[in-house]
Amino acid sequence: MQYVFSDRMKDMGGNAIREIFKLLSRPDMISFAGGFPTASLLPVKEVGEIAGGLLRGEKGVEILQYGATEGYAPLRERIASFVSRYGITGMKSDNVRIVSGGQQTIDLMCKCFVNAGDAVLVEDPTYLAALHIVRTYRGVPVGVKSGEEGLDLEDLEAKIVKHKPKLLYCVPTFSNPTGRTYSLRVRKEIARITAKHGVMVLEDDPYSEIRFAGERVPSVKSFDECGNVVFTASFSKTVSPGLRVGYCLGDPTVMAKLTIGKQAADVHTSLLSQAIVEEYFARGLFDKKLSCAIPVYKEKKDAMHAAILKYMPKEFSCTDPEGGLFIWGGFDESAGIDTANAFAGACGRGVAYVSGESFFADGKDRRHLRLNYSAATPEQIERGIKILAEYFKESIK
Amino acid sequence: MQYVFSDRMKDMGGNAIREIFKLLSRPDMISFAGGFPTASLLPVKEVGEIAGGLLRGEKGVEILQYGATEGYAPLRERIASFVSRYGITGMKSDNVRIVSGGQQTIDLMCKCFVNAGDAVLVEDPTYLAALHIVRTYRGVPVGVKSGEEGLDLEDLEAKIVKHKPKLLYCVPTFSNPTGRTYSLRVRKEIARITAKHGVMVLEDDPYSEIRFAGERVPSVKSFDECGNVVFTASFSKTVSPGLRVGYCLGDPTVMAKLTIGKQAADVHTSLLSQAIVEEYFARGLFDKKLSCAIPVYKEKKDAMHAAILKYMPKEFSCTDPEGGLFIWGGFDESAGIDTANAFAGACGRGVAYVSGESFFADGKDRRHLRLNYSAATPEQIERGIKILAEYFKESIK
Numbered sequence: 177m178q179y180v181f182s183d184r185m186k187d188m189g190g191n192a193i194r195e196i197f198k199l200l201s202r203p204d205m206i207s208f209a210g211g212f213p214t215a216s217l218l219p220v221k222e223v224g225e226i227a228g229g230l231l232r233g234e235k236g237v238e239i240l241q242y243g244a245t246e247g248y249a250p251l252r253e254r255i256a257s258f259v260s261r262y263g264i265t266g267m268k269s270d271n272v273r274i275v276s277g278g279q280q281t282i283d284l285m286c287k288c289f290v291n292a293g294d295a296v297l298v299e300d301p302t303y304l305a306a307l308h309i310v311r312t313y314r315g316v317p318v319g320v321k322s323g324e325e326g327l328d329l330e331d332l333e334a335k336i337v338k339h340k341p342k343l344l345y346c347v348p349t350f351s352n353p354t355g356r357t358y359s360l361r362v363r364k365e366i367a368r369i370t371a372k373h374g375v376m377v378l379e380d381d382p383y384s385e386i387r388f389a390g391e392r393v394p395s396v397k398s399f400d401e402c403g404n405v406v407f408t409a410s411f412s413k414t415v416s417p418g419l420r421v422g423y424c425l426g427d428p429t430v431m432a433k434l435t436i437g438k439q440a441a442d443v444h445t446s447l448l449s450q451a452i453v454e455e456y457f458a459r460g461l462f463d464k465k466l467s468c469a470i471p472v473y474k475e476k477k478d479a480m481h482a483a484i485l486k487y488m489p490k491e492f493s494c495t496d497p498e499g500g501l502f503i504w505g506g507f508d509e510s511a512g513i514d515t516a517n518a519f520a521g522a523c524g525r526g527v528a529y530v531s532g533e534s535f536f537a538d539g540k541d542r543r544h545l546r547l548n549y550s551a552a553t554p555e556q557i558e559r560g561i562k563i564l565a566e567y568f569k570e571s572i573k
Numbered sequence: 574m575q576y577v578f579s580d581r582m583k584d585m586g587g588n589a590i591r592e593i594f595k596l597l598s599r600p601d602m603i604s605f606a607g608g609f610p611t612a613s614l615l616p617v618k619e620v621g622e623i624a625g626g627l628l629r630g631e632k633g634v635e636i637l638q639y640g641a642t643e644g645y646a647p648l649r650e651r652i653a654s655f656v657s658r659y660g661i662t663g664m665k666s667d668n669v670r671i672v673s674g675g676q677q678t679i680d681l682m683c684k685c686f687v688n689a690g691d692a693v694l695v696e697d698p699t700y701l702a703a704l705h706i707v708r709t710y711r712g713v714p715v716g717v718k719s720g721e722e723g724l725d726l727e728d729l730e731a732k733i734v735k736h737k738p739k740l741l742y743c744v745p746t747f748s749n750p751t752g753r754t755y756s757l758r759v760r761k762e763i764a765r766i767t768a769k770h771g772v773m774v775l776e777d778d779p780y781s782e783i784r785f786a787g788e789r790v791p792s793v794k795s796f797d798e799c800g801n802v803v804f805t806a807s808f809s810k811t812v813s814p815g816l817r818v819g820y821c822l823g824d825p826t827v828m829a830k831l832t833i834g835k836q837a838a839d840v841h842t843s844l845l846s847q848a849i850v851e852e853y854f855a856r857g858l859f860d861k862k863l864s865c866a867i868p869v870y871k872e873k874k875d876a877m878h879a880a881i882l883k884y885m886p887k888e889f890s891c892t893d894p895e896g897g898l899f900i901w902g903g904f905d906e907s908a909g910i911d912t913a914n915a916f917a918g919a920c921g922r923g924v925a926y927v928s929g930e931s932f933f934a935d936g937k938d939r940r941h942l943r944l945n946y947s948a949a950t951p952e953q954i955e956r957g958i959k960i961l962a963e964y965f966k967e968s969i970k
Contacts, residue, residue: 177771177799180739181830182710185685188833210639218637224628227845231621240615240813242607276673276817276839283838287709288582292689309837312684313579342577374574402574416637418844420673433578436585440706441680442673446843447815448624 184314202526206560208547209528211352211501213413214476215551217469219461223416226455227448239447245439246431247274247423248450254457255423262381263398264407270428273435276445278382278410278422282309283441284434285343285378285406290315295339299327301504301535301544303352303380306345315342319537326358329365336373343376348396350383350500353535353546357498360393367399375404376430382410382422385466387499388474403427406434411453413501414466419449477503479554480547480561487565489572494547506532506544512573515545525567527560581711599923603957605944606925608749608898610810611873612948614866616858620813623852624845636844642836643828644671644820645847651854652820659778660791661804667825670832673842675779675807675819679706680838681831682740682775682803687712692736696724698901698932698941700749700777703742712739716934723755726762733770740773745793747780747897750932750943754895757790764796773827774802779819782811782863784896785871800824803831808850810898811863816846874900876951877944877958884962886969891944903929903941909970912942922964924957 230239246252251274256267275281282305290296292314298306300319310317318339321328326348335341346366348358358366370377379396397407406426411419424434438444456462480503481496488494491513494505507513515531522529532544549557627636643649648671653664672678679702687693689711695703697716707714715736718725723745732738743763745755755763767774776793794804803823808816821831835841853859877900878893885891888910891902904910912928919926929941946954 177768177801177824179773179824179826179830180686180771182684182686182688182739184688185830185834188830188837190833190836212639215634215638218634220628220633220637223637223845224625224633227628228621228625231617231624236617236621237612237615238815240617240620240815241612242609242809242814276843280839287579289577289579291579291581305837305840312834312837342579371574374577376576404574412639417639418635418637420839420841420843427574427576429576433576433582433585436587437582437709439587440585440702440709442677442817442839443702444817446673446817446846448620448849449843449845452845 184312188308188311205523205526205528206556207528207551208549208560209530210548210551212551213417214469214472217472218416219456219465222456222461222465223452226452226459230448230451230455235451239451243444243447245435245444247272247445248447248454251450251454254454255425259407259425261392262384262407263394264425267425271431272423272425273431273438274445274450275408275422275424275438276442277412277417277420278380278408279305280438281406281408281422281424282306282345282378282380284437285376286310286313286315287437288430288433289342289376295341297332297335297339297341297344298537299346299351300537301353301532301541302345302537303347304534307537317537324356326356326362327366329362329369332366333369336369336375341375343378344370345378345380346396347380347382349381349393350386350497352383352500353502353530354504355495355497355500355502357393363393363396364399366396367401367405371400371402371404377405379405379407381407382413383500385414386470386473386501388470388477390498403430406430414462415453415456419446419452421445421449421453473501473550475554476549476552476557479557480549483558483561487562489565489569491572492568501548501550503547503549504544505547509543513568513571514542516542518568518571522564522567525563527563529564581709585705585708602920602923602925603953604925604948605946605957606927607945607948609948610814611866611869614869615813616853616862619853619858619862620849623849623856627845627848627852632848636848640841640844642832642841644669644842645844645851648847648851651851652822656804656822658789659781659804660795661822664822668828669820669822670828670835671842671847672805672819672821672835673839674809674814674817675777675805676702677835678803678805678819678821679703679742679775679777681834682773683707683710683712684834685827685830686739686773692738694729694732694736694738694741695934696743696748697934698750698929698938699742699934700744701931704934714934721753723753723759724763726759726766729763730766733766733772738772740775741767742775742777743793744777744779746778746790747783747894749780749897750899750927751901752892752894752897752899754790760790760793761796763793764798764802768797768799768801772801776802776804778804779807779810780897783867783870783898785867785874787895800827803827811859812850812853816843816849818842818846818850870898870947872951873946873949873954876954877946880955880958884959886962886966888969889965898945898947900944900946901941902944906940910965910968911939913939915965915968919961919964922960924960926961
């Protein structure tokens with residue numbers, strides 16, 4: 177049988193990161209490639225107790241039966257008020273939907289808004305799976321420049337005028353891959369500019385709870401006056417990725433359309449996973465466990481940043497994030513380093529990273545790389561950065 | 574904000590059944606509308622023990638961490654041999670993927686094979702969510718006639734020649750909505766005819782484990798000689814729908830493409846749910862609990878079929894399934910009953926069903942209805958059918 181795949185999928189390969197994981201079976205490999213939460217912080221004991229208790233309790237049958245596509249009602253209700261910490265107020269259950277991980281929101285938003293050929297604006301660089309998802313709907317990712325303060329507002333408006341996008345996708349807090357956070361001014365302006373032009377915004381916020389320095393900045397959604405912003409977040413970095421629970425919130429009209437999209441995908445998110453997350457909150461574990469986790473992430477970030485300053489060649493510069501899971505670095509053009517080509521050699525020496533090109537809408541970058549610090553120990557981080565630094569120093573022209 | 578939804582979603586309403594659920598809040602309502610497994614059979618105690626045990630055990634961290642898109646390795650391995658009971662042999666892990674409920678396979682198959690405007694053949698009538706999903710990819714469902722033995726083979730081949738479909742979707746065992754099972758001959762011929770014309774087949778098998786009469790018939794997949802058949806099944810009716818776990822299997826090339834589609838959707842299925850299903854098998858609970866469940870389903874089906882014979886007007890005829898969850902019935906044209914229009918009145922008398930039109934590719938049927946017998950007790954079933962019968966008798970011209 178000669179398989180004739182759909183136009184949307186025929187040229188689609190696996191995403192770079194999930195492919196890299198298959199190369200990481202070497203037991204002594206130091207991986208800066210993934211975006212996994214630190215394994216030792218996963219709340220196995222607590223989730224085990226909660227799961228057992230839930231199924232022994234009065235909600236056992238409800239949890240194992242079919243549920244509403246909209247999500248588990250107690251969790252939706254909780255999230256409606258929980259998001260006030262992001263400056264989002266006045267939400268009710270009707271504004272909230274539970275999804276099977278925050279990434280599902282990207283899929284549902286593209287499903288509901290993007291026609292073949294439509295532009296979708298993304299930060300350059302951005303979360304690589306978002307680029308993939310846009311392409312599965314035959315949308316066209318268009319990169320918007322960004323800098324220290326976040327999206328370049330002039331470029332954003334120019335690209336809106338030029339490409340008439342249906343959607344802007346952004347990760348304003350501890351962005352993947354850069355680790356940067358958009359300033360308050362940029363957030364307000366994103367809300368204003370997109371509203372003015374009638375462009376939907378998907379604000380993705382998987383990382384903001386992992387903050388180890390600086391102060392919270394209100395979400396773009398908190399400045400949304402016309403209902404064009406959908407906010408999504410995940411419990412993958414704060415509770416457990418294996419449970420696959422996230423949420424999105426926005427105008428009820430948009431939420432109702434996303435629900436129809438989800439009906440036709442996975443019907444609803446695992447009710448056991450949803451009920452576990454709800455009970456995790458009810459027991460006060462969410463903030464309690466995070467307060468233990470954050471110093472661990474800080475120590476790892478500090479170890480990586482210090483090792484970079486100590487070992488990496490002077491042609492290399494990097495971000496110093498206040499939270500999240502990633503440091504983003506790049507070589508001066510003059511160094512002549514091609515991070516994509518260099519990847520195999522780095523793996524050969526036992527250190528993995530993700531090269532920059534996967535994060536750009538045009539896929540052309542050759543000089544950046546993303547370094548994750550949550551998987552390795554501080555000692556492995558120092559050793560891994562030293563190995564990388566020696567390797568790159570040998571390659572600099 | 575005026576929302577401009579995508580072409581694929583702008584006219585898409587919620588699926589009929591999930592909308593009906595919202596009407597069923599009346600506590601005394603007798604519902605024959607859903608397709609829920611019997612609540613009292615859900616293995617809450619067993620799943621509770623398993624979940625607690627898994628998270629106390631050595632795999633706790635693995636279960637809460639990110640997992641492979643392909644699925645939980647021990648479950649994939651188990652399924653590769655488990656499916657020999659459907660006549661499917663020679664499978665390895667590489668042929669198997671875990672999905673978030675069997676319905677996700679329909680979504681992924683359409684994503685990977687169906688372009689806008691492509692025909693997708695379905696049985697007339699068929700599972701209504703499949704019609705929805707095909708439409709979210711802007712495919713065009715085309716109904717194939719069916720009868721006692723299953724798909725009408727002449728009509729199947731004629732429609733293949735005429736519409737050049739990418740895909741045939743069918744539920745050969747205890748079909749939703751009819752409850753009928755395709756004969757051995759029809760299964761072999763479906764495999765032969767589709768292979769001859771290079772048409773992919775998605776064989777959906779959520780119900781075959783709920784067999785209370787007759788003998789197993791080998792799957793269409795078991796007659797697949799060229800790799801054009803993908804088989805999918807769900808643990809929703811056999812373990813728990815709330816966990817959202819199903820699987821699909823087929824040629825590794827196709828499975829690899831589906832995996833890329835799933836990467837861009839929900840990344841992977843809840844690992845806790847997958848590990849629970851695997852441990853449920855490992856403890857021998859799958860067949861053990863089914864052997865207790867099947868007599869319960871049989872009793873309910875028998876109660877409904879007997880009540881139909883006893884009470885329903887002579888203009889009504891129905892199937893008498895050997896398994897599954899549904900009886901499908903219809904009125905002679907002469908009766909002048911419009912089951913879609915009659916629905917509100919039936920609900921007013923406290924009994925819900927699903928009218929036939931939602932299950933047909935052209936949505937034009939007005940004289941059939943689907944009756945589910947798994948949710949109500951035998952007493953409720955008798956009472957509900959009696960109420961329905963009286964109501965319809967009053968309406969017959």
